Amino acid sequence: MTAQAPPRAPQRPPARKSRLKRLTRRDVVVLSLMVGIPTLVQILLVWGPTLLSIGLSFTRWNGLDLADLRPAGTDNYRYVAQDYPPFWPAVGHNVLWLLFLGVIGTPLGLLLAVLLDQKIRGSKIYQSIFFIPVMLSMALIGVIWQLFYNKDNGLLNFLLGTAGTPQAVDWFGDSSVNIWAAMVAATWRHAGYVMILYLAGLKGVDPTLREAAALDGASATQTFFRVVFPAMKPVNIIIVVITIIESLRAFDVVWVINKGRNGLELLSALVIQNLVGEGQVIGVGSALAVILLVISLVPIVWYLIRTFRKAGP
Template identity: 80%
Template sequence: MSGGTIGRGTETPARRRGHLRQLTKRDVVTLAVMAGIPTLIQLCLVWLPTLFSIGLSFVRWNGLAFGDMKPAGLDNFRFIFTDYTPFWPAVTHNILWLLFLGVIGTPLGLLLAVLLDSRIRGSRIYQSIFFTPVMLSLALIGIIWQLFYSRDNGLLNFLLGTSGTPSAIDWLGDSNVNIWAAMVAATWRHAGYVMILYLAGLKGVDPTLREAAAIDGANGPQTFFRVVFPAMKPTNIIIVVITIIESLRAFDIVYVINKGTNGLELLSALVIQNLVGEGQVIGVGSALAVVLLVISLVPIVFYLVRTFRSQENE
């Protein structure tokens, strides 16, 4: 009797370990709410507007009465590629924005990460200082940098000794200069973001790699560029994708300065100019949004393909 009881007692935990508990109605409702609400929000705020914009890119509509909506085929796309004057300057500015972030902003963030990873005194304080702009919106950053760039009372002209004089540089009003001023302001934020990502990547590098490089006689720069930097390949891919997306979504700064006109034309600003305000052309604005969407999908698809391939190889 006791032996049978002991036998049953020893089998029960094993059975419990291999048993999957059936979901109750409460579990099903909880999972449905937790998965359904975010999905519904994503559907309403992202996917439905995206599909709606794609549909509107093939019509002529003033945005007032649905009865005025007329099919346009590919006319909106032909217009923006051939006859819409600001389009190609905006493409040029977006490419310039990408190159500036890639050549100046991203290496600057990497440099900050390397310096802070060397365990200098007060590194946590420096991290907080450099990361602060990331927590601010680009619109607020644009307002802050207007204090630096103001022609009459700006800090930059004051340091140059030209504040309040006819020789003062109009950093935001001069179409030959304002794009560079806006990119510097954007880099201030971008460098802090890249710094945090690279700091996380540096913490994940196996210390034995550096030790092996030191044993082989490699100095600091050789160890970093030949051993550490290649070991951060996943982080490098993420940062390349983020840099491309940041250059495409740049909007807030130029819109705060002059609504994306007079030398600050960007694709994202052109979309808003055609969708909002007087003289709105819904079809053209939607076509511009579709073009921007297609361009944005390229780095995203590239990143996803690389990620899935690396998982399959593992």
């Protein structure tokens, strides 16, 4: 009998070469520039002024001579909360702005998105028409709506038949109605922005969800509110945060109208009124800016916490 050869040990597969390549000097330079330049811009134009405003909010200063810079502790914040007449009306107007965008502007954008998602004829044209205000600056929107609201020659008074008569309404000059007129102008832009976001969200909903709901006998309305809308939860959270921030950063429209006075007081307008122009009070303006910053950070931090918690292990 011939002796059998011993079995061969299983060969190990050749070790894979590491796909990680060592960065060349050129790669390091390019990455440094791509990261460093935006970071430097952020520090110089965002975080630097932010920290400077926080520091100035605890001082008294005329904004001209550094020799007049004096510490003030929390006096500026106490003055804003207790003795500055426009502050609380401005807070109320910002809250009203938020409610108006949340109750009218955002649902209007959702309605437009749902209608345009039905693949109606010319939907791309309608999307472009409704999205045009989003591409315009809020200052330009204020100018456009001034033509619409003009007391003597405005389109609205013309349609009401009161143009050029004593019964004509001064939509931007009357302090009892100008805040509503300004919010309508802001909603014109906000609705188009929300429409685009919701259109993207509707395109991302799994079609099988709608088919399953239809097989269960659900109507189109029931399918939307019980299946489609909950499936767009990430988009809904983003739009809530955007709506809150839009209500807080509202500035351009009211500044174009009357510089945020006579019924159009907003926190952002008060900041500029105290930081720029005659009678500037740097400490008070900085305190108002810090208050606005803290309020704005609340929805942003809430959104980031939810995002990172979901992305975590």
